[in-house]
Every structure is written in structure tokens, then in C-alpha cells.
Amino acid sequence: MSKRAELHFDGNVYELPVLEGTENEIALDISKLRAQSGLITLDVGFKNTGSTPSAITFLNGEKGELRYRGYSIEELADKASFLEVAYLLIYGELPTEDQLTKFDTGIRNHTLVHSDVLEIMRGFPASAHPMGVLSSLICSLSAFYPNSLDPYRPAEEVDLTITRLMAKLPTIAAWSYKNEMGHPVNYPDNNLDYCSNFLKMMFSLPTYEYEIDPVVADALNKLLILHADHEQNCSAATVRIVGSAHSSLYTVIAGGINSLWGPLHGGANQAVIEMLEMIAADGGDVDKYVLKAKDRDDPFRLMGFGHRVYRNFDPRARIIKKSCDDVLEKLGVDDPMLEIAKKLEQVALEDEYFVSRKLYPNVDFYSGIIYRALGIPKEMFTVMFALGRLPGWIAQWKEMREANQPIGRPRQLYTGYTLRPYVPIEERA
DSSP states (O other): OOOEEEEEETTEEEEEEEEEOTTOOEEEOOTTHHHHHSOOOOOGGGTTOOOOOOSSEEEETTTTEEEETTEEHHHHHHHOOHHHHHHHHHHSSOOOHHHHHHHHHHHHTTOOOOHHHHHHHHTSOTTSOHHHHHHHHHHHHHHHOGGGGOTTOOHHHHHHHHHHHHHHHHHHHHHHHHHHHTOOOOOOOTTSOHHHHHHHHHHOBTTBOOOOOHHHHHHHHHHHHHTSOOSSOHHHHHHHHHHTTTOOHHHHHHHHHHHHHSTTTTTHHHHHHHHHHHHHHTTOOHHHHHHHHHOTTSOOOOTTBSOSSOSSOOHHHHHHHHHHHHHHHHHTOOOHHHHHHHHHHHHHHHOHHHHHTTOOBOHHHHHHHHHHHHTOOGGGHHHHHHHHHHHHHHHHHHHHHHTTOOOOOOOOOOOSOOOOOOOOGGGOO
């Protein structure tokens, strides 16, 4: 017999089904509560509300566990390519060799972007934030592929849209960087793998052809995997709510990009660099800022330490720390802010104050340092995040659509005026 909970209210008893996930998570199903009782629940920020069942990503913040479709993030980052992980997230299983070849070939065949999209981009000033450029251009693709507007199009057309997004977002992301730098854009080199192609589009110049460093390409591959999905976060929830209206997948992904743009979501690694810049501008005294961080009355907070979900450690940080060390060693970057970052990392890993509070360096701390070492401007950090998160957004949208979930429509607890009469303007005080 299935478990049930009881809600006692105003002399009535309402039964609520109790659901259990495959990792033993327990949920009260309140789907019919309002219809049965007239009651709604209030959970500002949805911190305790499951908006959907999902088979994509499992996250246990208390134990520091992250898995995609049952595979640990540690094993995927160590053994898989980003395209393998993207296929896994979107289609549910790791690809066979033939499936991966077909997926990779399809992406290589669609990396070019219509020249009119480039004309749209040229209308943006160089001062435009790359995330604004990226979201606008991705949204514009719905005009270039009008068939994507049909919510009931055949599965093969949906797959084509997915392939186009996976192929074109790196091109547009690199172009958004070139727009900020005032450089001419580079076109894709489809002889290169996904990460190497992106790096070449980013860093090649008319007088300089970027040489792919395997250490850098491997670090980018790992970063994209680590960022590929993260359960029902702000941008994933946005993708699902926009997609629930049967919007074009291009506009859905643009919505995810805009949500990620916010400094409380995808901008954390940018905040790390801004913190390091502030410390450097103040003389680089790390000990001073460590004391400020320990002072409850001081508004200063260390960025890139701890995590609102992981209460033990961020498993992604352990993985990317080695890549961060490898990149810094290989590039031999001489940057005073990176020295400040290393000192802060040492304090956080050894100082009892930080260790006891589990204020460990997280993935945003290390990713920000890697991007800084590569010469990527901080405004581009969130674009890099979006590049990794794309397959997760697609997977969330695809799962929602295949489950025929209804349009999202949260309720509210109204706290405004009750009915009152209209007052003519001459009578208003």
C-alpha cells in the first residue's frame, strides 16, 4: 500500500500521496490540494517545492554528490568528452560509437551561422554585454528557422533544432567575444573537435592563428562537463516554464541565458575576479581581507567559497582544481591577482575558521581563475557558463515536453487591497 500523509485543517482531513524517488528522496504530492480543499502552499523562492519529477540529474548537497543520468560527475569528467555528456543528458544514455559520430558530424555540419545574424550582431555597440548579445542572437534564430515555432513538429525536426543549437551557440558565443574586443569574427573550423574549434574562433586574429594547447582544451572540456546541468536551478526552471508555453526552443534557450546572466546565478565566477581585483587595488593584503571575512559586522564576503546547495564540498571543485593548476603551470601566467587567488585558496583549505564552516573553494572560484589565465574578459565568464549549460537546458526542455507537462502557472497569496470604489481625480487628496 502506498504511503500517504494527512493534512488536518478546519475540521477536515486531506490525504496527500507520498512519493519516493530512486535515491530515496521523499515528496508530498500536493497536486490536487487546492481542488480538494481550496488551500495552496506558500514557498517563496521554491526552496522546498519540487516542480517536476526528473530523471536527468541527481544532486545530494549534504554528501557532495552530483550525477548525470546515474553517472558520477567525477567519472564523466575524467573519461568522457563534452559531446558524449551532452548526448547522455539530452537522449538519456551514453552514445555508441556510431551515435556519437552521427551527433558530432551533425554538429560540425551546422556550425555556420546565417550572414544576416552577423549583420544583427554588428548593430550592437562594442560596450554591449556579451550575454545580451548572445541571448538576442539565439532568440533571433527562431526567425531564421520558422519551423521551430510549431510545437507539434516531427521528432526529426526537433533533433535538427537541437543539433543546430549545439552547433551554433559556440559560434555566436565566440562572436559575442569578438564584438566586445572590436575584432573581426572567425568562422568555424570543422576539422577541429568541439572545444578546440571554439578556442580557435575565440582567439585567432587575422595576423595570428591560435594554436590549440591540449592542456587548455582539456580544461575547457572538463569545465563544460561540470557546468552541463545542475538539477532545478534558476535557469533550468526558467527553461521549463518558458517551454511549457510551447515556445520555440530558440526562445526557450534565450530565456535560460537571460536567467543565467543574473549575478546571483551564473555571474559568480565573474564576482570572484572582481573580488580579486578589489584586493589587488587595495595593496594585495590577503590577511586583511581574511580578517574582514571573519568579522560578522563587516559587509565583505569572500566570493567563490562555499555553495548554497553543497553543504559538504562541491565535487566539481575537486575536479577542476587540478585542471586549474595544470593550466597555470603550462601557460606560466604572471598575474598578481592569480597569486592572491592562490593565497586565498590556501587559507580556505587550512584555516580552521573556513574549514569548520565548510567555506571551501567552489567551482566558480577555479573556473574564474582559469578564464582569467586564458585572457578571457570577466564579462565573458557567464557566456562560457552558458556554453556548458546548453545540453542541460535542452534536456530539461525535452523531458518536460515528452512528459506532456502542462503550462506552468504558479499560484500566489494575495496581500493587496480588497475591493474599493473608484475615486474621481478631483476628489483624490
